Amino acid sequence: MSKVLVIGAGGVSSVCVHKMAMNAGIFGEIHLASRTLSKCDAIADSVKQRTGVDIATYAIDAEDVPALTALIRQIAPKLVVNLALPYQDLPIMDACLEAGVNYLDTANYEPKDEAKFEYKWQWAYQERFAEKGLMALLGSGFDPGVTSVFAMWLKKHKLKTIRLLDILDCNGGDHGQHFATNFNPEINIREVTAPARHWRDGQWVETPAMTIRENFDFEGVGPKNMYLMYHEELESLARFVPELERGRFWMTFGDAYINHLTVLQNVGMTRIDPVVYNGQEIIPLQFLAAVLPKPETLGATTKGKTNIGDIATGEALDGSGERTFYIYNICDHEEAFHETGNQAISYTTGVPAMIGAAMMLTGAWAGEGVFNIEQLDPDPFMAMLNTQGLPWQVKELAGPLQF
Structure with a gap:
């Protein structure tokens, strides 16, 4: 111990x-x-x-x-x-x-x-x-974290190469608030309002934030609008999956969230540069974060499920040509709250943090230096996901996403 x-x-x-x-x-x-x-x-x-x-x-x-x-x-x-x-x-x-x-x-x-x-x-x-x-x-959370381990598990067990990779993050939960974020408001809003970037043919392609939208039918949740964003695991995946031709990250948002965020941006409440108010410097986004509901208080009212996973296309390990696999986890907000007193967004990050720590403490993962999660054996981590509340499943698709 x-x-x-x-x-x-x-x-x-x-x-x-x-x-x-x-x-x-x-x-x-x-x-x-x-x-x-x-x-x-x-x-x-x-x-x-x-x-x-x-x-x-x-x-x-x-x-x-x-x-x-x-x-x-x-x-x-x-x-x-x-x-x-x-x-x-x-x-x-x-x-x-x-x-x-x-x-x-x-x-x-x-x-x-x-x-x-x-x-x-x-x-x-x-x-x-x-x-x-x-x-x-x-990066031992869910995304980054589990989504990268998912990709490396597919590379170890299903695909010799990953040519196309889409990471899909869907929160189908409803917390009953007009506007609230499911994790730290400051970090959440900085992420969402930043320009979108995705990896294509060896370089980053940048597009304005929240301008590329697609609809996807998520198991356990249903059809949801998802938006192309930048997320940090794309950087490490592009480094440790060198054959990757295209890597994208998508996250779902409801219309009410988008409308509120647009208004807050328009009036300057998402700024991260200081402004002077009553003789004091304040950062508008930090003030906004202070008045929004705290994410850790949302668990008791949040209902619904999350569905987060990878769709990867590449050359099959068994030599059967190019194939596409979808690997994902579905997490229930109410079950997460019952077990730990927290909603599923916190649960899906906190559990992988514990598992990553367990990997290091037991010696399943060891090394000297700085490691991203993609560099380590996915199998013991994947096994522990199944026993610690984040069971995953994998299925084959007819082909990659058609957008």
């Missing part, structure tokens, strides 16, 4: 810590830290009530590297699981290097002043982690 420190106290962290406590044979001692101690304590209380496991809690500013380093040394965990905001990835990695501890996250670094998700900042840590004999695992 191993000791682990989780940083962050939102919905994803809540799910991850609950699931760690349910796997006490792997996670022998769980520590939880966040800027707001009361949030950590609330998660710890829920975990205690549901599982009987005690969680130690701490208040920490994840951007204060010396203080975080001191906390890591005090706890002496085998692994730090970063479930804080993407802005905090680099300081947490710095603290792990200083303290000599392995690192895991679910989303790549993003500067505060620019809505730009890129792996280059974290990939630059490769030599520093390798020199210290440490492992950093990037």
